[in-house]
Structure formats: structure tokens, C-alpha cells
Amino acid sequence: MPNSPFRGAVLDLGSNTFKLLLAEQIGSTLRIHHEKAYPVRLGEGVALTHRIHPLACRRALRQIITLHRKIRAFRPDQMVAVGTSTLRRATNSKSFLSPATRILSQKITILSGQEEGRLIALATRSLSRxxxxxxxxxxxxxSLEVIDSLDPNHPKIVSLNLGCVAVRDFLLPHYPPAPNEWKKAVSSIRTSLKKIPAPSGHPQATFSGGTGHAYACLLRRRNMKARRLEGFSLTLSQLKSLLYRILPLSLPKLRALPGMPRDRASVALPAFLVLLQTMERLKLRSVRLTTHGLRYGVWIAHLAPAPIRKIVR
Known part of the structure; x- marks a missing residue:
């Protein structure tokens, strides 16, 4: 039947958060019923050990049980579950994947860095205002994905192991970092970013991820819902100022900052540093935040019965 409602679920099993999207599409309109990021820290320590820690695994599986209840209550016509960096890298990923698959009664697809980037680019290109x-x-x-759409039909995707949890665990484990630790982190990140060809001029860019949400909340000194930040402009000068303001702070002081999201304090410094260095590499004066990340790309590629023209929340 044309324009009959289609109900779908997308579960994005990330390294720091699990993101759940429950939505219904009628024609070209996507109505969001539930959209939330759940902190799980599955990737804690994986950059160092290449293994998922048993405590992180148990924590993540408890969250999977809760999310499965939400999905089942929604009664979707179809569900897609995807895993990203931690589940790509961990040598013992089956310790999580096997029980999670049983709980969900659903295959979990592990995305390569290239495929993750392709789906993110698809969402950004399709849903940008x-x-x-x-x-x-x-x-x-x-991980960090940088998508260059100079040729929109053939975007170039670079995926680097520079996610905020990975950088914290491997390069910046102390609060505040010692001067030599900070210097080494900056140098290491810059070296990794050389894999991205530097553009000429000053191009435009969009940005997705919890880092943008944390930045906006700290700038406005209050926690805000991420969906209200679509199109929010994040400037290089403001980011640099914020980074050096939080650099000397201990973890308790980071947590006490007005607006700091509860689950972002321990990764704020590495996240802001990676973003700052990426913006400098790409010669960006600012980026615009978008909430249309991987889960929307998964919906468009695997669930959408028609192109999306409108999103209703």
C-alpha cells in the first residue's frame, strides 16, 4: 500500500555510547519516536589492550537487555544493528557479540571504517538543510572519520584510530596531563592526521558526535538536548580558548564545570584536542554541528522505503 507506515529500529553500538533510533516513515516523512545515546564505555581500555574488559562487557550487555525491551515494545517492522570501532578492533569482540546477538535475536553487522564513513556521508548529504x-x-x-566530498559522487573517506576514548586511554590518561604527556599527544595526533590531504583555501565542514554537544553545553553553561543544536556553529578560536581553559583541570573540576554533560567529562580534553587538530589540518575556521550521524545513514541505506524530505520529532 502506498505511503503505509513503516516502523524501524536502528541500534548503533559505538565505543563510548549505544545510540537507539526508533522511528516511523510515512512517504517521505520520518517521525522520530525515540532517539537517545546511552553511555556504556564499551571501548574503555581497548586502545591499550586490544580487548574488551569483562566489566565493560557486562555493563554493555545490561544495556542491551534494556534496549531490547524498548525495541520489542515499539514493534518495528525491521531492525538493523551495527558495530563500529571497538568491535572492529577488539580481539575478543565475540565475548560481547555472541550474547548480544542472542539477546537481540538479531545479527550485528560490524562496519569497516570506510563503510561507517560512507553511511555518515550519506546521512549528511541527504538530510542537510x-x-x-x-x-x-x-x-x-x-575512531575519527573525515569525509571529503569535493566529488560528491565519489567521496574520499579517511578513518583513523583517534576516537576520544582511544586517545584518552593511550595518550592522555591523566587529569591534568603532564607537559611532556600533552606534547606527545599533540605530536602523535598531528602525525596521524597527515594521512588526510590538506586542502587549499578555507573549506566548509559539518561535524557530528558527542563532542559537539559537550562544546555547546560548556559554551552556554547549561546542558541542552542535542537535537536543539542542529546547525550550531563551532569556531576554531572558541574551541582553542575552551581547550586551554580545561587543560589544567582535574577530573572532579571538569565534572563540576557548568553545562558539562555527565558522561563527557573524562573524554572532553582528548575530544577537543582531536577536533582542534583536525580543524587546523583541514584549514577550517568553523564547523556546523549536525545530529544526523551514522544511525540516519543506516536508516537511509537499509530501511527507508522512500527518500526522506522531512523529519518530525
Whole structure:
């Protein structure tokens, strides 16, 4: 039947958070019933050990049980579950994947960095209100994806192990970091970013990930819902100022900052550093935040019965 409602669920199993999207599409309109990021820290320590810690695994599986109840109550016509950086890298990923698959009664697809970038680019290109910028940056817990859409039909995707959890665990484990630790982190990140060809001029870019939400909340000194930040402008100068303001702070002081999201304090410094260095590499003066990340790309590629023209929340 034309324009009959289609109910779908997308579960994005990230390194720092699990994101659940429950939505219904009628024609070209996508109505969001539930959309939330759940902190799980599955990737904690994986950058160092290449293994999912048993405590992180148990924590994540408890969250999977809760999310499965929400999904089952929604009664979707179809569900897609995807895993990203931590589940790509951990040598013992089956310790989580096997029980999670049983709980969900659903296959979990592990995305390559290239496929993750492709789906993020698809969401950004399809759902952007403004003319599509050349670059899109997605900073997760385990990896950083940079998508260059100079040729929109053949975007170039670079995926690097520079997620905020990975950088914290491997390069910046102390609060505040010692001067030599900070210097080494900056140098290491800059070296990794050399894999991205530097553009000429000053291109435009969009940005997705919890880092943008944390930045906006700290700037406004109050916690805000992420969906209200669509199109929010994040400037290089403001980011640099914020980064050096939080650099000397201990973890308790980071947590006490007005507006700091509860689950972001321990990764704020590495996240802001990676974003700052990425913006400098790409010669960006600012980026615009978008909430249309990987889960929307998964919906468009695997669930959408028609192109999406409107999103209703």
C-alpha cells in the first residue's frame, strides 16, 4: 500500500555510547519516536589492550537487555544493528557479540571504517538543510572519520584510530596531563592526521558526535538536548580558548564545570584536542554541528522505503 507506515529500529553500538533510533516513515516523512545515546564505555581500555574488559562487557550487555525491551515494545517492522570501532578492533569482540546477538535475536553487522564513513556521508548529504559542505567530520569514542566530498559522487573517506576514548586511554590518561604527556599527544595526533590531504583555501565542514554537544553545553553553561543544536556553529578560536581553559583541570573540576554533560567529562580534553587538530589540518575556521550521524545513514541505506524530505520529532 502506498505511503503505509513503516516502523524501524536502528541500534548503533559505538565505543563510548549505544545510540537507539526508533522511528516511523510515512512517504517521505520520518517521525522520530525515540532517539537517545546511552553511555556504556564499551571501548574503555581497548586502545591499550586490544580487548574488551569483562566489566565493560557486562555493563554493555545490561544495556542491551534494556534496549531490547524498548525495541520489542515499539514493534518495528525491521531492525538493523551495527558495530563500529571497538568491535572492529577488539580481539575478543565475540565475548560481547555472541550474547548480544542472542539477546537481540538479531545479527550485528560490524562496519569497516570506510563503510561507517560512507553511511555518515550519506546521512549528511541527504538530510542537510544547507548546501553540502566539502568536509564532514565524525568523532566517536574509538575512531575519527573525515569525509571529503569535493566529488560528491565519489567521496574520499579517511578513518583513523583517534576516537576520544582511544586517545584518552593511550595518550592522555591523566587529569591534568603532564607537559611532556600533552606534547606527545599533540605530536602523535598531528602525525596521524597527515594521512588526510590538506586542502587549499578555507573549506566548509559539518561535524557530528558527542563532542559537539559537550562544546555547546560548556559554551552556554547549561546542558541542552542535542537535537536543539542542529546547525550550531563551532569556531576554531572558541574551541582553542575552551581547550586551554580545561587543560589544567582535574577530573572532579571538569565534572563540576557548568553545562558539562555527565558522561563527557573524562573524554572532553582528548575530544577537543582531536577536533582542534583536525580543524587546523583541514584549514577550517568553523564547523556546523549536525545530529544526523551514522544511525540516519543506516536508516537511509537499509530501511527507508522512500527518500526522506522531512523529519518530525
Amino acid at each position: 544547507n548546501p553540502n559542505p566539502r568536509f564532514h567530520i565524525d568523532l566517536g569514542g574509538g
